[in-house]
Amino acid sequence: MTENTSPQDVLDFWFDAPGGPEYGQKRDIWFKKDDGFDDLIRSKFLSATDTALAGGFADWEDDLHNSLALILLLDQFPRNLFRGSDRSFAGDDRSRPVANKAIKAGAGDQFFMHQQLFTYLPFVHSEDLADQARGVELMQSLPENDGKKESVDSAIRHQEIVERFGHFPHRNDVVGRISTAEEVEFLKGPNSSF
Template sequence: MTIQDRQEWGDVLDFWFPEGRSLSVDTQAHHAHWRWRMQGGADDEITAQFSELTAMAAQGDLEHWAREPHGRLALIVLLDQFSRSVWRDDARAFAQDPHAVSLVTEGLLNGHYASLETPWFQIVFGLPLGHCEGPDHLQRIDKLINLRQDIAAVAPAPLRDIYFSLVTQARDVRKVIAAFGRHPHRNKILNRKSTTAEEAYIAEGQFPHTKAFQ
């Protein structure tokens, strides 16, 4: 692993986690950081600063980052989060999901997830479990819910409400997948025909990823 690799993944993590690695964070500021992360407010900055790295990750050129826990986390951020900004409203935004979920699955088994020192690192590490569509989607979301419950239970007391709200958000995602077997809000971008029930759901606009931290 080169110094450049560590600097690059450090830049990704420093940008995506302004609260850093100390558990002594201001509750209101932390809530604002989550809202910023989950509401698409960073698209322009991500595109300006990380388009090249995101493309490299999508092409498989940064797989060596996954040898270390924080490198794996940064790679997941590029594939699961920054891809959605760099390729907003394009099918490429979701094309990296299987790759990202494979990194999560391996990281849960090899100790990388458990070694991450903050609840916000662990939450973002697990996001692909709910994002990646596929036949095992419900089972992965159940795993995600269990992980988030464990995170919330041991989070610093002032932050627990934030993390229990993320448990609720994962449960809301589960309801969507149980009903439709996929994320209907992606249908237009992926050129998929929506069912009548999906059209009604889309028209309501109450998507779990947009309701969180409003």
């Protein structure tokens, strides 16, 4: 239930609890389609995600770690909960200002690499070119580790797609856009969707 969901519940679920075996580590499940994982998010955080999407939890923005939990509820969880629906992107517009506030509050200095990554992803998920440029810049600022190159490369790939088409063609069907012939051809190829 939303009333019982704390920012720490969200963070511990996504990143593992401090001291846990996966805390501070990359988790493969984050970027894979997995119905079981999506169902687990649904059972634990659907109500909280709906509340966040409706404008709730604004007070979470006032604390750096709490704001990361809100970013997850707005930017990441909808992508798991509402795959194949325009609701997947329902929190995108609100997540960027929350991320901006977190960045200004020191996310780059106070968060470990993967917390920074999820703070920066709202810009990579945007279909705005200025946001895309910011997303690449932010990913390039990540601490050096074996996941940085993959994150930077992915951000650049997102940016190239938005530069080429003005948006992400793989979203066309779910947001009601008609794909051009060039987009249809592009979507047949590898690395055309995320």
